[in-house]
Amino acid sequence: MHLDMDAFFAAIEQLDNPEYRGKPVVVGADPQGGKGRGVVSTASYEARTYGIHSALPISQAYRLCPHAIFVRGRIQRYVELSRKIIEIIKNYSPVVEQISIDEAFVDISGSLRLLGSAKEIAVKLKADILQQTGLKASVGIAPNKFIAKIASDLEKPDGLTICEQGHEKAFLAPLPIRKLWGVGARTEERLQKLGIHTIGDIAAFDVKKLTEKLGVWGFGLWKLANGIDNRKIGTQHKRKSISEERTFNEDVADYTTVEKTLFKIADELSRTMRRKALKGRTITLKLRLEGFDTFTRSKKLTDYVQDADSLRAVVVGMFRQFPINERKVRLVGIAVSQLNTLGGEQLPLFENTPANNKELEKLLDELKQRFGEKVIMRGSFMKKK
Numbered sequence: 001m002h003l004d005m006d007a008f009f010a011a012i013e014q015l016d017n018p019e020y021r022g023k024p025v026v027v028g029a030d031p032q033g034g035k036g037r038g039v040v041s042t043a044s045y046e047a048r049t050y051g052i053h054s055a056l057p058i059s060q061a062y063r064l065c066p067h068a069i070f071v072r073g074r075i076q077r078y079v080e081l082s083r084k085i086i087e088i089i090k091n092y093s094p095v096v097e098q099i100s101i102d103e104a105f106v107d108i109s110g111s112l113r114l115l116g117s118a119k120e121i122a123v124k125l126k127a128d129i130l131q132q133t134g135l136k137a138s139v140g141i142a143p144n145k146f147i148a149k150i151a152s153d154l155e156k157p158d159g160l161t162i163c164e165q166g167h168e169k170a171f172l173a174p175l176p177i178r179k180l181w182g183v184g185a186r187t188e189e190r191l192q193k194l195g196i197h198t199i200g201d202i203a204a205f206d207v208k209k210l211t212e213k214l215g216v217w218g219f220g221l222w223k224l225a226n227g228i229d230n231r232k233i234g235t236q237h238k239r240k241s242i243s244e245e246r247t248f249n250e251d252v253a254d255y256t257t258v259e260k261t262l263f264k265i266a267d268e269l270s271r272t273m274r275r276k277a278l279k280g281r282t283i284t285l286k287l288r289l290e291g292f293d294t295f296t297r298s299k300k301l302t303d304y305v306q307d308a309d310s311l312r313a314v315v316v317g318m319f320r321q322f323p324i325n326e327r328k329v330r331l332v333g334i335a336v337s338q339l340n341t342l343g344g345e346q347l348p349l350f351e352n353t354p355a356n357n358k359e360l361e362k363l364l365d366e367l368k369q370r371f372g373e374k375v376i377m378r379g380s381f382m383k384k385k
Contacts, residue, residue: 003106004139028058084132147229177197246331246333262312263312280338300338
């Protein structure tokens with residue numbers, strides 16, 4: 001079973017604010033009268049009728065529906081209800097893999113004899129969630145994770161879709177290729193040039209030719225199109241990456257300001273990694289330029305790092321090498337992946353980070369934790385007077 005909450009953030013805002021119900025609600029950045037710089041996090045189904053969707057620039061969302069209710073997210077409230085929903089799910093099966101704040105896979109094969117058919121379990125679960133939280137969920141049931149996730153999206157909101165065992169290929173065949181994981185606009189265009197328009201077309205395509213055209217990934221698409229997905233539900237979710245980003249109020253042409261912002265992001269991300277006891281080896285720079293063109297650049301290190309100086313040095317180096325061609329910068333971000341816990345990684349033979357830097361970062365963390373964020377800051381972050 002794949003359970004996906006319907007318009008989760010927006011639905012919670014409508015739940016907590018009765019006056020929002022039945023109206024277009026957009027959770028995300030401040031639109032600032034159409035001049036806002038961020039993106040949409042979640043839109044209610046009323047807002048979606050205007051073409052508003054997740055990751056849409058908030059300024060564009062405002063132009064599409066200026067009378068919508070725009071609210072900033074309340075992540076603590078969302079996490080609170082997410083945890084409650086997971087506890088409700090565990091009444092039906094202990095084998096739960098939460099893959100985001102608003103969706104989870106559930107292995108219900110061991111619950112059938114006790115609780116009834118898969119459909120009966122889904123109906124009861126949806127009813128329990130609605131009764132105990134006031135929120136609606138959509139459910140997909142299938143022999144494997146891939147098809148279950150597709151099924152949960154087909155009849156939203158408040159949907160329930162079942163693919164019976166043995167009918168996987170027939171279930172997938174008429175669906176558009178964009179339903180396949182990893183198929184975006186460019187891949188769709190490449191596949192259409194091969195005469196492929198539906199998942200069934202991929203399933204029937206010669207696998208050798210598809211692999212020649214798309215490489216190993218082509219073979220993966222062919223397997224999914226044929227309903228083959230042998231992944232098991234993992235109850236221990238391992239975090240794969242951690243990131244921070246900033247959207248400037250106005251597009252920035254001063255690259256010194258961009259580099260200083262990258263240092264601030266590196267400093268905050270470093271503190272978060274220390275708090276969560278994480279280190280990483282691959283560092284990614286995210287750049288969004290004027291015109292909304294977005295680029296990423298990554299570098300894999302030999303050692304696991306978490307200190308701000310290492311993060312800053314890598315991303316600033318990548319930024320200076322990027323062919324920006326005097327274009328203004330709209331957004332910058334840093335992501336760290338290939339994560340490992342402290343002590344789980346191979347220790348370096350020679351320590352690159354001076355001991356006094358570690359002591360300094362530890363002291364900064366303690367001061368800010370005890371006395372607040374503004375008690376102390378790096379001199380380079382201070383505004384010039």
